[in-house]
Amino acid sequence: MPRASVIGVGMTPFGVHEATLPELFAEAAFPAFDDAGISAGEIDALYFGNAMGGQTENDTHLAPTLTSHVGLAGVPAQRFEDACATSSNAFKHAVEAVEAGLHDTVLVGGVERCTPETGLGTGAMTRIFASASHRQYEQPSGLTFPGVFALLTKRHMYEHGTTDEQLAHVAVKNHANGTLNPRAHFGRDVTTDDVLDSPTVADPFHLFDCCPFSDGAAAAIVTSADTGASFDGDGVAVTGIGHATDVVPLADKTHPSTTQAARDAAAEAYEQADTDGTVMDLAEVHDCFTGAEVMASEALGLVETGDGGPAAAEGRTSLEGEIPINPSGGLKAKGHPIGATGVAQIVELTEHLRGEANDRQVDDATKGVAHNLGGDAATTVVTVMEAGT
Amino acid sequence: MSETEEVERSSDDGDGDDRLTYREWAAALREGTLLGQECSKCGHVTAAPKAACAQCGDREISTTKLDTEGEVHSVTTIAVPPERFEGDYQVALVDLGAGRVLARIDGGRETVEIGDRVQFTNAMEADGHPAPVFEPTEG
Incomplete structure (x- = not known):
């Protein structure tokens, strides 16, 4: 039983943008309106994600600013912040609102700028990202976000034998997919040698194991499952959304490399949709770092636990493989404007399930799963979508 | 323990x-x-x-x-530090028998590996907040 229907999507290219946050948001929202075939007057609310605008651009209380900018002034508008899982949480609440009958049709979206267009360099942005780790018990050690995922991945390598080369294959695959995505921040191939020879950021991660700082926006129009078919936009069903948290800080997680929140969120989403990871046709997962994709592929049940590295190296997760992971290029190649990433995953699933993903289309895709992770793997939102309303 | x-x-x-x-x-x-x-x-x-x-x-x-000696659960060398920090340095999760702590490892890159024994030495300061520092256990 669908919980809601996505009837329109839009997103900017991810990369470097001079445009302001409201301007960028409009570049995603208007294509979503047009895709759905609706006007601003038919939208009842905004569910919006932006993680760090206060720190990066001295810009807060953005939800009503954006509604005013795109012609929705007056509607209830709310902003969500859950680190990198920011806009999937906005999406969850949008789905719940239309499912419960609070609103008929809503706009959900996210926007963020993370590149030097903000006026901030790598050190300053690394410090701002690190604000999502524990202020008292983690930040004083000099832990960074590459460092958080490095700690998880090093333990995964120790426990399962995952290798540097297998991690590099994740980057090679996602860069290859990115060459097929005109909206990707990186549109060029890399080799495993390119990855392994690039400078170390936090071992085992080299520069090419890490997603870039990106600017961008993504938007979707969500309506109830009952009314989805009455719009021009080709509807895609949302059949499950799971949302779980794990203990903060990292040291207190029972078994850090398990990424328990992802497993709990996946179990919840799959139960709602009466499905499981083995029958997904594609997945968009939160590959902020190559090791994060390996752990996500296992937590979602797309591959067996411990098999994420070999699966990537053997091509099982490539576009032509058994279970294509990150056909968009993922955060790694498509880019990662923090607050836009969750909804951008929904955009990608929607296009595949409509058969509109062009050169990177996963053939005959009918079921897809999105995995959006926030902070030190403490928040994860997992969404299952299926073709048709 | x-x-x-x-x-x-x-x-x-x-x-x-x-x-x-x-x-x-x-x-x-x-x-x-x-x-x-x-x-x-x-x-x-x-x-x-x-x-x-x-x-x-x-x-x-x-x-x-807490115990002052433990075993490295996981460790990374941070080569690209945040503003106000100087790299390279190691940050580790240390199993203390009962409890696990995130700590700075005294020394530069690749001082310790997973499974190594380490002991608490003192605190470092960053932005007015202390962090525990561990070093490899002798012998």
């Missing part, structure tokens, strides 16, 4: 109970003592004091002195 021990300490923070505060934890750390909490219900030990047990939610949590 040694037993954690009850620690006597003042409770002058004015909050009406004797729960370990961050201020007290930080002061002890600066003086060379690594404090934590133990849940009286489920026995969970944390090196990051909270208002309730992170595993079972119980509010009966007592202050304990």
Whole structure:
């Protein structure tokens, strides 16, 4: 039983943008309106994600600013912040609102700028990202976000034998997919040698194991499952959304490399949709770092636990493989404007399930799963979508 | 692994109970003592004091002195540090028998690996907040 229907999507290219946050948001929202075939007057609310605008651009209380900018002034508008899982949480609440009958049709979206267009360099942005780790018990050690995922991945390598080369294959695959995505921040191939020879950021991660700082926006129009078919936009069903948290800080997680929140969120989403990871046709997962994709592929049940590295190296997760992971290029190649990433995953699933993903289309895709992770793997939102309303 | 021990300490923070505060934890750390909490219900030990047990939610949590020696659970060398830090340095999750702590490792890159024995030495300071520092155990 669908919980809601996505009837329109839009997103900017991810990369470097001079445009302001409201301007960028409009570049995603208007294509979503047009895709759905609706006007601003038919939208009842905004569910919006932006993680760090206060720190990066001295810009807060953005939800009503954006509604005013795109012609929705007056509607209830709310902003969500859950680190990198920011806009999937906005999406969850949008789905719940239309499912419960609070609103008929809503706009959900996210926007963020993370590149030097903000006026901030790598050190300053690394410090701002690190604000999502524990202020008292983690930040004083000099832990960074590459460092958080490095700690998880090093333990995964120790426990399962995952290798540097297998991690590099994740980057090679996602860069290859990115060459097929005109909206990707990186549109060029890399080799495993390119990855392994690039400078170390936090071992085992080299520069090419890490997603870039990106600017961008993504938007979707969500309506109830009952009314989805009455719009021009080709509807895609949302059949499950799971949302779980794990203990903060990292040291207190029972078994850090398990990424328990992802497993709990996946179990919840799959139960709602009466499905499981083995029958997904594609997945968009939160590959902020190559090791994060390996752990996500296992937590979602797309591959067996411990098999994420070999699966990537053997091509099982490539576009032509058994279970294509990150056909968009993922955060790694498509880019990662923090607050836009969750909804951008929904955009990608929607296009595949409509058969509109062009050169990177996963053939005959009918079921897809999105995995959006926030902070030190403490928040994860997992969404299952299926073709048709 | 040694037993954690009850620690006597003042409770002058004015909050009406004797729960370990961050201020007290930080002061002890600066003086060379690594404090934590133990849940009286489920026995969970944390090196990051909270208002309730992170595993079972119980509010009966007592202050304990943590082991000063442990084993590296995971470790990374940070080569691209945040503003106000100088790389390269190692950050590790250290298993203390009961409880696990995030710590800086004294020394540069690749000083320790997973499974190595390490011991608590002192505290470092960043932005007015202390972090525990460990070093490889001799022998």
